[in-house]
Amino acid sequence: MTDDLPPGRSAGDAEPPGGPRPADLAPDAPAPAVRRGGRRRDQAVALGWLVAIWVLLWGDLSWGNLLAGLVIGAAVLLFFPLPPVTFGGRLRPGALLVLAVTFAGELVTASLHVAAVALRPGFRPRGAIIAVPLRVRTDLNLALTAEVISLVPGTLIVDVDRDRGVLYAHVLDVRRPEDLADSRERILAVERRIVRAVGSPAEVRRLSPEPVDRRNQP
Known part of the structure; x- marks a missing residue:
């Protein structure tokens, strides 16, 4: 099943006053300059996550594992540097709580459904692969949405089109065409909760409902 491409700005649209906003820039546009302090903060956060993943993989919280995680994490950041990803969003505790509670609920229900199928x-x-164009095409949103979707049993992200902002997801137990539409809407709902939790005001505005296509109306 193929979905429509993400809505984009046409060539005749005028730019907003002051130039295009950062959230409206194309994914292949050059990233804004990152200050040295912000770069160091991002590296420290990345190192913390790498250490946490290392400890979770070993399943043992000890000083030896923490020290090994620090060394391995520092080596990964030194020899495999990632392009700087700036965070221009805003943390919203209420929306973060909704995201966490909803994710926990979907994790339980999806696990029960997969167990019943097995x-x-x-x-x-029957399975199917669907293409879901996201409304916010930043690298951070693509990564977070793909991770949350893949953590829920029965759905797996198999490919990501970064240029077009499209996630390709494999869904399990498809019995009718309506199941594909429901799966697509569920992925968009995950994106909506993530953007509302950590997105910028401009990104939240892009979640507004799209106008109804009059060509599909009788």
Whole structure:
């Protein structure tokens, strides 16, 4: 199933006063300059996450694992530097709580559904790959949405089109066309909760409902 491409600005649209906003820039546009202090802060946050992942992989919180995680994390950041990703959003505690609670609920219900499918005798579930264009095409939003979707059983991100902002997801147990539409809407709902939790005001405004296509109306 193929979805429409993400809505883009046409060539005749006028730019807003003061030039285009950072959230409206194309994904391949050059990233804004990152100050040295902000770069060091981002590296410190990345190192903290790498250490946490290292400890979780070993399953043992000890001084030795912490020290090894620091060394491995520092080596990864030194020899495999990633392009700077600036965070221009705003943390909203209420929306973060909604995101966490909703994710926990979906994790439980999806796990029960996958278990029921696996234990059903003689049943062969049908899968499908759908293309879901996101409304906010930043690298951070693409990564966060893909991670949250992949953590829920029954759905897996198989490919990402960074230039067009499209996620390709494999969904399990597809019985009718409506299931594909429901899966697409669920992924867009995850994106909506993430943007409302950590997105900038300009990104939140881009979540407004799209106008109804009159060509599909009788």
